[in-house]
Amino acid sequence: MDPKLIAAARAAFPASPNALVLGAPLHAGECHPEPLVRVGLDMLNRHGLVAGATGTGKTKTLQVLAGQLSDARVPVSAGERFADLLGREWPHLRDRTIFLTADVRPDTEAWLRGLGCPFFFKPFRVAELKAAIARVLDAGPATSGRASGAAEHRLEAG
DSSP states (O other): OOHHHHHHHHHHSOOOTTEEEEEOOEETTEEOSSOOEEEEGGGTTSOOOOOOSTTSSHHHHHHHHHHHHHHTTOOOSHHHHHHHHHHHHOGGGGGGOOEEESOOOHHHHHHHHHHTSOEEESSOOHHHHHHHHHHHHHTOSOOSSOOSOOOEEOOOOO
16 A cells, blocks of 8 residues: 555544544555544534445444444433433333443433443443343343343443
């Protein structure tokens, strides 16, 4: 790949802990092996567009971005809107929903406790998440009643 292109990418997208990685430069059918293209967290209050044909990776791109936003502890309201919709439209599924968050603010924890759903703060142990999923599944078919075992899990890495 053209060294001038790589130098331009490095200059345009400087490495920063306050940035999301978007991908690598692609030029003339060649993809650079290092992901150099980034967007600063301070730019995420603007509109964006992820476009492409079927099978080009739009969904995966959004999943990767959402994971990085969560890891950067950027608060979002999607979980709150989902919980409100869940409570209005499908209250019998509330105990069958497990929330995962990196937002460890006290008001978020209070909100999660008030939901009565199982929830985990990142980082969490996969084995404990699997156990919570098993408890939800063992509760049987979703009914209008509440499943038992809703609990908060504040876990350390490990």
